[in-house]
Amino acid sequence: MIIAIDAAGGEYAPHEIVKGAIKAAQEYDVDIALVGSKAILHVLAGRYLNKLNLSIIEANQVIEPHEPPLKAVRSKPNSSIVVGINLVRDGKASAFVSAGNTGAVLCASLLSLGKIKGIERPALGSFLDITPSTPTLLIDAGANADCRPSYLVQFARLGTTYVKHLLDISSPRIRLLSNGEEETKGNRLIQESYSLLKKTDLNFMGSIEGQDISKTTADVIVTDGFTGNIVLKTIEGLGDTFIGLVRQVGHVFSAAYHLQGRTLLRDLGLGSWVRRVDYREYGGACLLGVNGNVIVAHGRSQAKAISNAIGLAKQTVEQDICQMIREENYEQTDYHR
Amino acid sequence: MIIAIDAAGGEYAPHEIVKGAIKAAQEYDVDIALVGSKAILHVLAGRYLNKLNLSIIEANQVIEPHEPPLKAVRSKPNSSIVVGINLVRDGKASAFVSAGNTGAVLCASLLSLGKIKGIERPALGSFLDITPSTPTLLIDAGANADCRPSYLVQFARLGTTYVKHLLDISSPRIRLLSNGEEETKGNRLIQESYSLLKKTDLNFMGSIEGQDISKTTADVIVTDGFTGNIVLKTIEGLGDTFIGLVRQVGHVFSAAYHLQGRTLLRDLGLGSWVRRVDYREYGGACLLGVNGNVIVAHGRSQAKAISNAIGLAKQTVEQDICQMIREENYEQTDYHR
Numbered sequence: 001m002i003i004a005i006d007a008a009g010g011e012y013a014p015h016e017i018v019k020g021a022i023k024a025a026q027e028y029d030v031d032i033a034l035v036g037s038k039a040i041l042h043v044l045a046g047r048y049l050n051k052l053n054l055s056i057i058e059a060n061q062v063i064e065p066h067e068p069p070l071k072a073v074r075s076k077p078n079s080s081i082v083v084g085i086n087l088v089r090d091g092k093a094s095a096f097v098s099a100g101n102t103g104a105v106l107c108a109s110l111l112s113l114g115k116i117k118g119i120e121r122p123a124l125g126s127f128l129d130i131t132p133s134t135p136t137l138l139i140d141a142g143a144n145a146d147c148r149p150s151y152l153v154q155f156a157r158l159g160t161t162y163v164k165h166l167l168d169i170s171s172p173r174i175r176l177l178s179n180g181e182e183e184t185k186g187n188r189l190i191q192e193s194y195s196l197l198k199k200t201d202l203n204f205m206g207s208i209e210g211q212d213i214s215k216t217t218a219d220v221i222v223t224d225g226f227t228g229n230i231v232l233k234t235i236e237g238l239g240d241t242f243i244g245l246v247r248q249v250g251h252v253f254s255a256a257y258h259l260q261g262r263t264l265l266r267d268l269g270l271g272s273w274v275r276r277v278d279y280r281e282y283g284g285a286c287l288l289g290v291n292g293n294v295i296v297a298h299g300r301s302q303a304k305a306i307s308n309a310i311g312l313a314k315q316t317v318e319q320d321i322c323q324m325i326r327e328e329n330y331e332q333t334d335y336h337r
Numbered sequence: 338m339i340i341a342i343d344a345a346g347g348e349y350a351p352h353e354i355v356k357g358a359i360k361a362a363q364e365y366d367v368d369i370a371l372v373g374s375k376a377i378l379h380v381l382a383g384r385y386l387n388k389l390n391l392s393i394i395e396a397n398q399v400i401e402p403h404e405p406p407l408k409a410v411r412s413k414p415n416s417s418i419v420v421g422i423n424l425v426r427d428g429k430a431s432a433f434v435s436a437g438n439t440g441a442v443l444c445a446s447l448l449s450l451g452k453i454k455g456i457e458r459p460a461l462g463s464f465l466d467i468t469p470s471t472p473t474l475l476i477d478a479g480a481n482a483d484c485r486p487s488y489l490v491q492f493a494r495l496g497t498t499y500v501k502h503l504l505d506i507s508s509p510r511i512r513l514l515s516n517g518e519e520e521t522k523g524n525r526l527i528q529e530s531y532s533l534l535k536k537t538d539l540n541f542m543g544s545i546e547g548q549d550i551s552k553t554t555a556d557v558i559v560t561d562g563f564t565g566n567i568v569l570k571t572i573e574g575l576g577d578t579f580i581g582l583v584r585q586v587g588h589v590f591s592a593a594y595h596l597q598g599r600t601l602l603r604d605l606g607l608g609s610w611v612r613r614v615d616y617r618e619y620g621g622a623c624l625l626g627v628n629g630n631v632i633v634a635h636g637r638s639q640a641k642a643i644s645n646a647i648g649l650a651k652q653t654v655e656q657d658i659c660q661m662i663r664e665e666n667y668e669q670t671d672y673h674r
Contacts, residue, residue: 066519145516145524179482179566182403187482187563210570214578226524227564229516233547234568238575241551 001029003313004093007036008062008080009100011300017099018044020306025052027307030314033093035059035084059083065299069103073111081105085112088292095293095313097284099301105294106143106287113292116322118330121147122289123155123225124296125162126232128213136213137163137172137220141285142229149192152176152222154330156202158288159220161328165319171203172219177227178207189224197222284309286316289325293317338366339392340650341430344373345399345417346437348637354436355381357643362389364644367651370430372396372421396420402636406440410448418442422449425629432630432650434621436638442631443480443624450629453659455667458484459626460492460562461633462499463569465550473550474500474509474557478622479566486529489513489559491667493539495625496557498665502656508540509556514564515544526561534559621646623653626662630654 005021007014014036022045025032031053034041038058048054061079063072073082081100085108087093098105106122115122123140139159144151156174163172176194178186183194185207197204208218213231223231283305284297293316297309342358344351351373359382362369368390371378375395385391398416400409410419418437422445424430435442443459452459460477476496481488493511500509513531515523520531522544534541545555550568560568620642621634630653634646 068521142516145522177567179479179563179570184405185482187561190563210567210572211574211577213571214574224524226516226527227567230514230547230564230568231571233516234550234571235547235575237548237551238572240548242579 001314001317002031002033002087002093003310003317004033004035004057004084004087004096005306005310006080006084006096006098006100007034007041008059009098010297010306011065011099012302013099014040014044016302017306019303020301021045021310022048022052022054023303023307024310025054028311028314030310031055032310033057033087035080035087057083057087063101063104065101067101067104069101069107072101072104073107079104082108082112085109085292085294088294089113094317095295097295097297097306097309097313099284099297099299099306099309102142102296102299105296109287109290109292109294113290113294116289116291116325116330118332119158119289119325120154121151122287123151123158124228124285125159125288126228126285127283128221128232128235134167134169134216134219136216136218138228138232139220139222139288140225140228141232142225143287144225145229146226147189147224149189149196152189152193152224153196153200154289156197156200156204156220156222157328157330158325159222160202161324162286162288162321163219165321165324166315167219169219173217174202174204174220174222175206175208175218176204177213177221177223177231178209181207181209183207193222283312286312286321288321291322293322338651338654339368339370339424339430340647340654341370341372341394341421341424341433342643342647343417343421343433343435343437344371344378345396346435347634347643348402348436349639350436351377351381353639354643356640357638358382358647359385359389359391360640360644361647362391365648365651367647368392369647370394370424372417372424394420394424400438400441402438404438404441406438406444409438409441410444416441419445419449422446422629422631425631426450431654432632434632434634434643434646434650436621436634436636436643436646439479439633439636442633446624446627446629446631450627450631453626453628453662453667455669456495456626456662457491458488459624460488460495461565461622462496462625463565463622464620465558465569465572471504471506471553471556473553473555475550475565475569476557476559476625477562477565478569479562480624481562482566483563484526484561486526486533489526489530489561490533490537491626493534493537493541493557493559494665494667495662496559497539498661499623499625499658500556502658502661503652504556506556510554511539511541511557511559512543512545512555513541514550514558514560514568515546518544518546520544530559620649623649623658625658628659630659 035057041056059080061076084096124143125139126141127135129135139155284295287294295313372394378393396417398413400416421433461480462476463478464472466472476492621632624631632650
């Protein structure tokens with residue numbers, strides 16, 4: 001299995017991306033194709049080329065974080081994103097991982113891989129790992145800012161398929177993210193989606209409010225990409241504030257109680273929780289509904305996060321998620337408008 | 338100044354509400370009117386009636402949390418919510434505080450107090466107090482699930498007036514909550530609101546993403562009530578998870594280091610942060626844009642939160658916020674559709 005990595009995308013590219021790719025090549029049974037400037041990548045990873053299952057694919061253009069996606073993808077055919085996605089299209093890689101411009105990754109995926117038949121809008125599925133038990137999939141985590149009820153029903157179905165195979169949960173519990181649990185709550189989008197979801201064969205269990213996201217009452221939380229993105233980033237920001245506070249007072253505390261050399265977080269048993277809310281270790285989101293395996297990593301991903309994203313890509317390939325989605329026969333379902 | 342309190346609303350009514358009201362009557366220079374069943378309130382607060390500036394107003398009906406608001410308000414004219422709001426309408430109270438059915442409070446306010454001239458939709462302004470510096474106002478925190486761009490412009494103006502007078506900030510920094518900082522990001526609502534806000538005389542500084550809510554780059558964060566409610570509750574839920582974790586490991590930690598009798602949270606200096614994310618101490622949201630001062634407290638408010646909400650009501654009255662909003666002459670502004 002070859003996994004292609006966008007070595008030019010993300011705030012810490014190329015160094016941290018390459019470090020993460022090397023880490024993954026050592027830890028997982030995968031072949032890695034680093035996509036980016038050959039000259040740079042040879043300097044950074046040259047000495048590993050013969051030792052690890054690592055190769056370099058030339059892509060001498062870079063799509064910057066704030067470039068308009070469609071224009072960037074069209075005008076930069078040799079960018080790491082376009083070249084990487086094309087490797088998946090051409091069967092030369094099983095998956096592509098990028099921490100670069102998310103809009104451009106979506107755009108290149110749509111143009112090059114195309115949507116799975118019957119899918120109206122592909123969506124980003126991101127695991128929220130803020131409770132100590134099974135993670136919950138948030139879908140759409142940011143691909144579609146404006147949604148129709150039928151999209152949300154498809155997101156619920158995509159999420160069901162993904163979680164079923166990736167986490168081996170036979171009948172994932174679906175909930176709609178809303179401003180109240182009752183069917184009458186929500187904005188118009190949520191109210192209409194609720195009544196559509198009730199009619200499906202999915203394990204739809206009603207709505208969930210913000211404070212219950214971190215509880216374990218859902219396996220898949222369905223939302224539009226605007227709300228999903230904001231919720232995901234709010235959690236990230238609060239996690240950051242929390243980590244900062246604990247670290248800061250940790251120094252004072254350690255000194256006061258002569259606990260030098262100990263890590264307060266570890267002592268407190270909070271380490272695992274911190275890891276879960278920390279995007280620096282977070283595995284990335286899977287673009288569900290396109291004809292290929294694409295993982296979008298956080299723009300601020302460092303080596304650990306990239307390596308985790310590669311791990312997620314590997315699982316997604318192994319479970320053959322695209323094929324599982326195809327077998328759902330979306331073109332025969334009745335919630336198109 | 339008389340502040341009316343809904344003694345029958347909220348998960349911990351009437352006991353915690355009465356306790357909070359007594360606390361406020363002792364701490365602040367306010368007269369309290371407890372609105373609810375006379376029989377019950379005499380038992381709970383009878384012995385304070387002659388000692389504190391406390392009175393009881395009979396309201397023998399209760400609107401339950403999940404009753405449909407309009408129907409409940411119409412069919413229960415003697416409910417604590419309707420009676421309390423009418424006290425404000427009739428000038429017998431300066432403000433009303435309720436931890437009851439939010440929809441019913443909004444509904445009764447609209448029917449009884451009415452909107453300030455030119456206001457399209459009143460909105461809930463809630464202070465997010467998650468950073469150690471000045472709090473940020475989130476508006477709309479949940480009154481309007483479906484919004485138009487013109488509403489969001491009005492929310493920005495309402496928030497500006499409120500923060501200006503309550504926090505004494507001369508030119509509050511306004512930001513739109515979005516899924517990216519650029520003007521091109523956001524759903525259609527946010528994109529159109531952005532272009533309208535640019536044309537106003539407000540101190541509009543662009544968009545803010547979820548992870549920056551807890552940073553101090555905005556005094557007023559503008560959003561629709563659906564997103565606002567979800568964000569507020571997500572913060573609440575994560576805060577809860579965090580508090581629970583710290584308390585839990587705190588016991589183990591205290592035992593291991595023989596720190597009995599000390600509060601880990603206090604030792605860590607995390608107490609103030611915990612207070613800020615803890616809805617049990619949170620002051621409530623102000624309903625801005627109606628002809629009267631109405632504070633909506635959290636449904637799970639206990640005594641401390643109720644007392645804080647009364648403190649907020651007092652400030653809102655003292656700053657004469659309704660009059661300040663009227664002086665903004667909303668009927669002469671041009672963003673109506």
